[in-house]
Amino acid sequence: MNTHDTPTSCGVVAVIGAPNAGKSTLVNQLVGQKVAITSAKAQTTRARMLGIALLDEVQMILVDTPGIFAPRRRLDRAMVSAAWEGAESADAVLLIVDPIKQRRHELEPLLEALEKRPERKILVLNKVDKAKKEPLLALAQDLNSRIGFEETFFVSALTGDGVADMKQALAAMMPEGVWMYPEDQVSDASERLLAAEITREQVYAQLHDELPYDIAVRPELYQNRPDGSLEIHQQIVVARESQRPIVLGKGGAKIKAIGEAARKELAEMLGVKVHLFLHVKHSENWSEDKEVFEEMGLDWVR
Numbered sequence: 615m616n617t618h619d620t621p622t623s624c625g626v627v628a629v630i631g632a633p634n635a636g637k638s639t640l641v642n643q644l645v646g647q648k649v650a651i652t653s654a655k656a657q658t659t660r661a662r663m664l665g666i667a668l669l670d671e672v673q674m675i676l677v678d679t680p681g682i683f684a685p686r687r688r689l690d691r692a693m694v695s696a697a698w699e700g701a702e703s704a705d706a707v708l709l710i711v712d713p714i715k716q717r718r719h720e721l722e723p724l725l726e727a728l729e730k731r732p733e734r735k736i737l738v739l740n741k742v743d744k745a746k747k748e749p750l751l752a753l754a755q756d757l758n759s760r761i762g763f764e765e766t767f768f769v770s771a772l773t774g775d776g777v778a779d780m781k782q783a784l785a786a787m788m789p790e791g792v793w794m795y796p797e798d799q800v801s802d803a804s805e806r807l808l809a810a811e812i813t814r815e816q817v818y819a820q821l822h823d824e825l826p827y828d829i830a831v832r833p834e835l836y837q838n839r840p841d842g843s844l845e846i847h848q849q850i851v852v853a854r855e856s857q858r859p860i861v862l863g864k865g866g867a868k869i870k871a872i873g874e875a876a877r878k879e880l881a882e883m884l885g886v887k888v889h890l891f892l893h894v895k896h897s898e899n900w901s902e903d904k905e906v907f908e909e910m911g912l913d914w915v916r
């Protein structure tokens with residue numbers, strides 16, 4: 615509890631890493647609650663979301679950046695821009711690396727960018743529950759000879775192993791200052807957007823490899839009913855007309871299952887009864903659509 619008798623600290627932490635390194639999982643661990651969606655599919659983090667972690671008198675505002683590699687399409691470029699914009703005013707940068715799947719050369723563009731950053735840097739080697747020790751240590755050494763990391767941590771974002779120590783070190787790096795957010799706020803991502811993220815997570819979970827990652831879930835209506843329940847309407851936007859029947863399933867069974875699972879999770883998270891209405895929309899160029907970008911909290915870059 616922050617009683618305000620002791621001095622408080624507050625700072626911004628940018629979480630940087632390749633797609634699938636485990637950023638969202640780590641943010642959720644640090645915050646202690648689900649704020650960003652996780653999925654086995656690369657580059658699912660489209661919206662830039664904040665998670666807020668607390669440790670004693672320290673508030674850490676985590677900028678969970680989208681996967682940032684080889685930006686070819688406009689959407690990818692926007693994600694890179696959002697990622698680094700997030701790091702602009704950071705007090706610390708966490709580089710999170712998957713030591714199992716990550717190719718060393720894939721990290722190079724990130725390291726180059728990181729080299730020029732003025733922030734204090736922490737290296738986080740994730741997935742220690744699966745990684746072998748020797749190559750892990752070699753990678754830590756290699757990356758430390760390349761970038762001046764203040765500290766290196768070996769963690770499992772999945773099990774939480776090592777995360778407490780890392781959180782402690784991070785908290786110690788935050789400058790003294792008043793908290794930017796009230797104590798009970800864990801995220802400033804609007805509930806509307808988070809609700810759409812939860813549906814998108816369900817679409818991935820239930821359709822596995824049947825869909826490319828080019829789908830979006832757009833929030834439409836989000837309003838309280840007089841009985842205290844919540845009415846939510848969302849659009850599942852597919853890039854190709856042929857993807858519509860996949861999302862709908864036989865006799866609408868798939869979209870029903872997606873909606874049911876998302877509705878349950880939302881009701882649990884928000885603590886109210888939820889009425890969720892989903893429909894599928896086809897938009898060939900949704901990833902070029904300025905409005906969609908802005909809804910996802912990204913800037914339109916040319």
Ligand SMILES: Nc1nc2c(ncn2[C@@H]2O[C@H](COP(=O)(O)OP(=O)(O)OP(=O)(O)O)[C@@H](O)[C@H]2O)c(=O)[nH]1
Pocket residue numbers: 631632633634635636637638639640651652653654655656657658659679680681740741742743744769770771772773
């Ligand atoms: N075994 C293991 N798996 C992990 C760990 N951390 C994350 N994962 C898994 O790795 C996958 C990617 O994790 P995310 O947290 O979604 O990764 P991300 O970096 O946010 O990915 P993007 O959204 O693509 O940027 C998921 O399947 C996670 O469950 C870990 O410590 N151990």
